[in-house]
Amino acid sequence: MQPFALEFDRFLLELGPETCIMGILNATPDSFSDGGKFNTFETAVNQGIKLVDDGAHILDIGGESSRPFATPVSEQEELDRVIPIIENLLKRIDIPISIDTVKSVVAREALNAGAAIINDISAFEKDPAMADLAAQRNVPVVLMHMKGTPETMQVNPNYNDLMLEITTYLESRAVYAMEKGIQKNNIILDPGIGFGKTVEHNLVLINHLEKITTLGFPVLMGPSRKSFIQNILNKNDKTPVGPDDIKTEYGTLGAVAASILNGAHVIRVHDVEKVKPFTRIIDSIRNA
Template structure:
């Protein structure tokens, strides 16, 4: 089923308060069932998160985050060899997630949140996703400001990539994510989408994590986050003509259909 050039990362929020699906998969049983569904629908990677990073969210304790994610990672790994990403800013959570079977660290702070995270990634040879965020989840949407959002994100990545390399993380294990909706307004998000090809100049795989974000509702008028999957799929299809390697989405099946169609058109003579 994993038959697209752009690889699909399925989002599994094991939280009661995530912005679009908080509470839907907070129990062990519902989380495992959703993981099975996304794998069957063609997810190439599963991204497991136990702490919401929605705008104005508060952090949770390490113990609570571990309690949410570790049993789910263990259960998935017992049945599947699919790559598993742990979405966390905490080194202790990432460490135990890797011991449970995760192979990727998805750090929205780009290794800034916990100074031990870079060393852990180097020691365990985990892949690392470095995401751009202006501010923190608690304040990032108060008044995001840029002179040139795309070029400033690229400069940020250059510094963070150098930092990651300095930690001992090999370059072939780094993915960058421009951070749609993380300290960006509608104009910023649209500029990122228009100029996605610029991020290829970094020479690293690029991931776009736009699924169900508020800017899609601002454009389409669809207010309910869970009803923004068509808009999410359209953006994923646009990525087929861009230099994007991964899309991180909640609805794997709809996104896969859109990508397959867009890639077929792109490959036509």
Template sequence: MTQYFRPLVQVGSARPDDAQALAGGWGWFTHVEILERDRAPVVIPATQCDGDLAPLTSDRPAIAGLHWDRPQVMGILNVTPDSFSDGGQHSGEGAAAHAVQMVREGAAMIDIGGESTRPGAATVEVPDEIGRTAPVIAAIRAAGIDTPISIDTRKAAVAAAALDAGADVVNDVAGFTYDAELAPLCADRAAPVCVMHAQGDPATMHHDPRYDDVLLDVYDFLRDRINALTDQGISRDRIIADPGIGFGKTLDHNTALLNRLSLFHGLGVPILLGVSRKRFIGTLADVPDASQRGPGSVGVALAALGQGVQLIRAHDVALHTQAIALWRASVAHQAS
């Protein structure tokens, strides 16, 4: 039976001598939770664990210039007419200006998407998706912004056009299962990637999603996809993993993943968390208007930092960077 090791992450300066550093970041741990399918979890001291904890303790190399010894914020720029909370708000010169503003507010990366991934969204044709994204990326670069840009796409042709226009990273919500040409493209271009878990595609993912064990099923998927990507020539030190909160998951699935996010450090790569303005926040906080879910989004993000998550994807960049600065000073005891 496969065992999974989840570090019980702590932060702060009162650190025991036997504590082990987590992923070269601000967190540390003295105990691990051992998880197995169909068995109750067991917590033991890390010093008594016979399993390989190296994936938990090894440093994470910088990706696209981002270092993981501190939390980073990825700003969301949707150049779509139908995204769930900001559809139609950003296009053309206005989109580039919004990207510039997010950089000023502290975004370490800009994630640009031209195809909505909200539940029920239809697939966008490749020429339309390229027409929405590549010119905006070019305009951002023309404005003198050198902040890393990720292209949020499932399609190799869209990714190629984006990389040609100045993007650095490919962020695929389908976990590189939609277009067989996408991973080879990224390998050929030496482009870092974000690999995300989703059950189903945007058009159908909200239709009664089911798992045997959502935490371990998502972990296994990401582990297998990372192995598949390395087999295709994308080195592990250029991969970021995202558990895909809200993508083919119920409220209970989402909260189960959030409760044990630190498990995903076992993948040996930085973790990206995208919860900004999502429906489960509105459900739990009774906020039906997605644009008003910034405070709830920040609350989830700070809880994730307490589990060592390195990269937070956010619409409201200024809210997140301000909150993270105060979190680091008061909880992690780190100056910004």
């Protein structure tokens, strides 16, 4: 695996020998797996601290759900959800916070509050001002592939050549980012598991992840509790498996293992406590 080093603000993330774990903190009432669990200030802050204590390297905070068929929220509502949480957590943790948003205003205020990474699921397409902001602030960015929008992405997604289309798209967005002044060593690519993709698409994407890694950027994968895992498990399970079912968590671990072994540098997950020892074993095997 090609190693990378992200040096920014006061942080240094060495990506490669050890899998970088991005802990998910959804400060929303309607996220697909934990909607409503952490949408109060106190529960969100406590969960953020727990994710860090469990071993997260990055804390990814979002105030707008990107689940299938989700509807957008206003800038002000998103700001009200995330800014107080970021400000409070930064007094109590010492890992970088990533702001998960497609709005440059939200990203700017999050950076002003102390966030250090921008995670944009639209890869700067939703709000072109995001690229200028990232370049001006010299912060790492995560650029993701999504076919359509959260409202439409799971309505019969189809591809002529899945891996070619995703790889070409991510390469073009990375080039665009660099043209806007973002340093190459600040770019992370995310193929977008579950974003405009069928069960089969997700499986092929994980199995052929090396096609993304050959682009020469760190790769982030976010298979955690995605519906494709539940759909696979439900084929042979008499009891329906939900997003917060323990079987879904075991399925997530399987997808995490395959992603790491196929070249992922960063894994975005909900349950860091379970994933951390799992990745240590996978990393030890991969590095042997």
